[in-house]
Structure formats: C-alpha cells, structure tokens
Amino acid sequence: MPNRSRTGDSAVSPERTKVVITGLGETTALGGDVASTWDAMVRGDSGIHLLDDEPWAKELPPLLGGRVRVEPGPGLEHKQRRRLSRTAQFAVTAASEAWNDAGLDDASVPPQRVAVVVSAALGDMTSIIDGWELLKQRGWKRVPPMTVPMSMGNGSAAAVALLVNARVGVHATVNACSSGTQALVTAADLIRRGDADIVVAGGAEAPLHPMVLSSFAAMRALSQRADDPASACRPYDAERDGMVLGEGAGILVLESEQHARERGARIYAELAGVGISSDAYHMVQPEPNGAGTATAVRASLDDAAVSPADVAHFNANGTATVPGDAAEARAVQAVFGDASQGPAVTANKSMTGHSLGAAGAIESITTILALHHGLVPPTRNFTRLDEDLSVDVVHGTPLKLGNEQIIAVKNSAGFGGHNVALTFRGVAARSVD
Template sequence: MNTRQENTRQENARQDGGTKVVVTGLGEITPLGENVAGTWDAMLRGESGLGLLDESWTRDLPPLLGGRAAVDPGLGLEHRQRRRMSRSAQFAVKAAAEAWADAGLDEATAVPHRVAVVVSAALGDMTSIIDGWEALKTRGWRRVPPMTVPMSMGNGSAAAVALLVNARLGVHATVNACSSGTQALVTAVELIRAGDADIVVAGGAEAPLHPLVLSSFAAMRALSQRVDDPASACRPYDADRDGMVLGEGAGILVLESERHARERGARIYAELAGVGISSDAYHIVQPEPNGTGTVAAVRTSLADAGVTPADVALFNANGTATGPGDASEARAVRAVFGDAEQGPALTANKSMTGHSLGAAGAIESITTILSLYHGLVPPTRNFTRLDEGLSVDVVHGGPLKLGPEQNVAVKNSAGFGGHNVALTFRGPVDRADGEGDMT
C-alpha cells in the first residue's frame, strides 16, 4: 500500500464516526496457565494459582504468598533475548506472540505503519533496577549490567512487543497503577477510532514478586495473612477477606477496526464498545468509600457503548479482596445497576490468579471476553458469605451459564491514585459452544 492509499484510508476512517473496535486476538500467561486456553479452563474449574513463596530471598522475611506464572516466560527465547529483556517484558512478548498468532496476522495482513502497541505496567521492572544497584554497591560501576536502564524502563515491555510485531505507528506505555492494563485498551480504542491505526496490540505485563514490592504491600497491611492455606487466601467480596495476594503475568489483546477485521476475514471475539475513565481525587491509596469515581467511569463506558445498565449481564470486578476496595466497588455497582436481584452477575478473577497490578485489567478483560464468547462465567473462588450492607450477585460454586441474549459485560479496574477505568464489551451474535474450547 503506497502513502497516498494509506492517507486516504486514514481519512476515511476519521470521517466514519461509527468506527467499531473489535477484539481478534488473545494471549496471556498467568499463575493458572501458560496460555489463554489453559488459564480459561482452570478458571472454569475454580482452581487456584496461588502458593507460598519459597525462593531463597524469602528466608529473612515472614511467610509470603504469591501467584507465580505457570511457566517460565523466557522459555523459547534465545539466550541473548533473555539477557536483554526483563521478566515483565518476557511475559509481554510471550502473550503478544500468542495473541498475534491467534488473530491470524502476518506481514501480508498487517501494514507496519498502521500497527501500534500499547502495553503497560504499574511498576516497570523492579528486579532490574535493584540488581543493578546491588552490582554497583558490591562490585563497582564497571560490573553494572549494561542493559539495566532499557530493562527497567516503564516502556520496556511495549518496546519489546513492537519489535516482535514490527509496529511502526507508535509505542505507548500508560501508567495508571493497577488500572494500567485496562487503560492500555482505552488508548488502543482511541487510536483506532481516530483513524490512526488499523491494528493495536494492547494490554499489560507485570512481574511484582520481588521482596521490596511484597514488603511494601505488607507494610501497608494490604496482604492476606492466610499463609497456612494459600489457595483460600484471596477472598474477593467475602465477609472474611483479609487482603490481596500478588501475582505475575501478562494479558495482551489484538484490537482492530471492524472494517479491517472483516476485510481480512478475521474471527471476532467481541466488540470493545465503550470506555470510561474517572479519578477519585480522594486519597493516594484508599478508594472513595461510596465508589463515586467508579460510578462515573462505568456510566461513561455504558453511554459510550450505547447500552443501559439493564443490558449488562456480567460485571467483572476489580475485586482485590481488600476490605475498603471491595466495599467501595460494591456500592458503586449498586448505584449503577441496583441491588443484587436487579444487577448483573459479578465475578472476581483475582481469587484465582492473584493481583498482577498493571497486568490484571488486561488479563481480566480476556476473561470477560471469553465469558461472552462462550456464554460461561467463571466462579469467584473462596466466596462463602457477603458483607452485611453490600448487595451484589457474586458468581460462586461453579460457572454461570449466560443466556443467548446476555451479551454485554463490563470490566472495571481501579488503581492507587484514584484511577478508575471501565470497559464495556459486546459479545458475538453467534456464540461458541460454551465448553471453553478456543478452536
């Protein structure tokens, strides 16, 4: 395609105010599975990917829980690639390779100057920074790894994915704490709707299982203390919840304009129909108690999608299992949708994967999309009893089957600093068989 053709196509897209954004490729690596199919099947079974961390660096620390990825993200990478990419970047590349292949994209169907990347993280890579600092202190400046800065950059994962897919339009790395991965999808939608991109590879990657990160969250008293039973430790929305469990991994999605996807005959999982963003301006860590910021983000997302609260069948919650966080979100759900009898089914995936910070929103968006695509909602693990005063319909005990007409879902995320992001997905008309089969 020559420059004139590209410019004409871009201008046509800008003039089309009704540009739809669709999801055509999915890729992830989580504590439950090394890919999308493995993670999805484990979620439907209600399995836990959480355990007691037993690495050597934990010896001088109190017992700590975490969700280690199901597989080493560096497997399959060349030795030189492993040395030049942080663990979070390795997660991102592995998940992006799966999503790119799942979308059926190649050099013939993806014009590099019409492909963008938005891959985000809350922290970047702490290990690379601290390892470099330790080398400087103990061995001198000449022994500092030369790739310390590139490996620790906040845009390191996004840059690595851009190299993988030969994206020439632009590389972005949004930083919105724990809503970073969800915000990446908002940015992707904006790029496609503006007519700037045909394809955006977007999501989040994070590797937070580092002693400094864990110790910091422990000092805030944000972590679960159920070290004697790791699988039951993360209890979103349960009356006996006592804090989060950190996890690691990545979730990457391929988004396209509907026109581009249909022209190449791509399989479409869902439409990302609406986006909403707000900020609490309340506290750097604590959520606004009544969830007013979440209410604003969700309502904006629904309006953007052109749907009403009554249309929403599923709410994939932020659900960190902290006392204030779940309570605030539950109040927001009731404010938007009504009480449990009126509102959508609610599921909280962190009960199984842990909280992967900047990757969580993207991983949970994949679960939301698959729920619509297959008509099945994974349960919330460890839920037995709802707090008094809260009124939400938590899916638990087993998967929930959606009816044929139930094809709208909301994914909600929130992050330190009061960042709120909500996405509204619309599922396909012809649903898959409901058995979790990705083929």
C-alpha cells in the first residue's frame, strides 16, 4: 500500500488509508473519565496534592503528586483487582470507557481485525518492589505468583487485549515519557498497512512510588513548591522549578476511516500525520535548541500534508523543567515562527502532573477534544516566559478556536532523546460522505 516517509521524502498518496479516532477513555488526577477530566481542564483546576498520607511519607522530604481522582477498584471484577497491577487497572478502566465510547460494546467486531498498543515507561514498579519486600521478610513461598506478569512492561497491553478480544497483535512501545504517543504512531502504522481495522492504543502509568519519586528528586527534576501544591507545576513559566509526577491512563480507539464510516461511528478527529526523531544528545537532557523536536514536528506536518501556517494549536510536552521547556519552545519557534505567528500553546501537565508513559496519550485526548469543542484549555500557573523565548501560551482562560482552525499538533519527548509528534485534523476538514 502506498505510504509516506516520516521524514517527508515522498509525496502523500491519495490512496493512503486514513486513520480516525472514534473512542476516548481516561482516568487522571482531574477526573475518573474523559468528561470530568475535560471539564476540569477547561476550568484550569489542579489535581496536584502533597503526598503526606502515604506510609512512607515521614521518611522522605515533602513530595507532590497527581493521584487519580477516582480509584479504579469499583469498576473492576474481583479477579481483576487481584491479578492486575495498579498500572493495568488504570489501562483497563480507560480502555473500557474508550471501547464503549466508540460504540463497540455491543458491536460484532471480528477479533482478527482488532489490535492493541498500550505502553508504559516503567511497567509497574510497585508490583515488583512489593514482591521483593515480601521475599525478604517472609520467604519465597509468600511471593504472589502473578508478581512478574503484573510488573512486566506489556502487562497493561495484555490486560486490554483480553478486555477487547484482540487477535491481530498486542504491542507495548517503551519510549520513556513519549511511550503513550508512540503507541498511537504504532497503531496508525497497523491501520495504514491494512493489518487491523481497529486498534485500541494509549498509555498507562502508576509512578507514585517512593523509589521512583526519590530517583527524580535525586535528579533535581521535581518542583520544590511543597507549600503550595496547586501552583507547583509551572510549564513554560519563567519561575518554573521542576516537574510533578502524576498517575493515570489515556486510551483511544483508532480505526480506518472506511471501517468507521461503514459502521456509522462518530469520528472525533483524523490522526493525519506522525513524526519521530531522536536527539542522540544526552540520556536525560534535551538538545538545547530543540532540533530533534523540530524534526519530529516537521515530519508530522509533512506526513499530514499541511504547512506550519495551517496549525492553530500546539499541545506541548511542557514538563516544567527549565531546560525541557526552553528546548521545546525553541523548537516551536523554529517550526512556526514567534508568538505572533505561531499556534496557541498549552501544557496539560500543569494540572495533571507528568504521568510518564501515559502523558502523551492523555494529552492527545485533550488535543482531540480541543478540536472537537473548538476550545483550548489554559496552562495553569503561567505568568511570563523566559526573556529569550517567544511562544503564545494560553493561560488564564480557555481560548476559542475559529471554525477554520482545525489542525493541531501534539508533541512528546522522553529520556534518551525520544521525540514523537502527532498532527490531528478536525473532522470538519473532511467530507463525511
């Protein structure tokens, strides 16, 4: 099947299979589903709190985090609660919502045409560390038999595959903090190649473990504003001092446009272009000028056959680290021009925290809803940019998009220099016939 190079070296074929989004599901620090999370984002709420009620809290400096607003247990069967890690419980909760939202709960879908791509940056640290503690304290016979399956990186993907009866394949892309976004690239590839009609894809993560938090603290990557949790995560703000970790999951249902139209599905948006690159610069620091990010964004736009001037909205990686936000802002300027020319930029981690492998998928849902509703949520805690940067950061109140503004880009980056960009097209740009 004719396709297009992600580096933009060949022309778009009119015969290429279009990939559309028909279902959304998530659980975040702002809400237990898509609707509640979206409403909270539009209001500019914060899901960040002091983690002072954990049993380990007294042994560590004050730490912040974005716990899921609704615990997953009540929506799961008893066996699932026992055999699924916390990460996988998030994934199954979000996937169930997305599957139902796509109108597939009662549909007859051949399992040989359904695939799953669900990712996590860490797998599930709690399962394996708790198993290790039991081994030390009570001996090997007390280690839960599902410890290894629960902690594996593909555990969430496998659990979602069982939920939707996927037979094409189960994939778990591990690209650090861009894992959830990379999952959507892999899903689009499966559909474009004709391997699947439906792919359930996204990311899940449960990183609020003392070892994970301590590692990021030792790296000096975390915000120190423990006295004011709601104001701690400040993406793009000149006074930013580090990220805040969060937990949750974002799952999307992707389909070929033909399959979606044939079954009369509601279409949120088209995943029109994908772009990937790598910095090959440093394990945890981004390339200072954002060259790798700019490459991925340009490739995504080229894959979608749109120009930078067509883009109305840019959903940033926006971790609130000093070097990370500066590098991304320079990439935005390099691709789109300064603030007067570029798209409206927003950073959702200011409200949810950074959910690592789930972040890109959660933020892709927000990007899609921004197109769907014509409204860009604000960046919380933003007051002013670094003096040498020029990007248009939405803050204070949501920004209404005009009817003609129907292209948006989602950007993600991860440790190791992973860069992934997605270009979404609002359905109004395409005929529904």
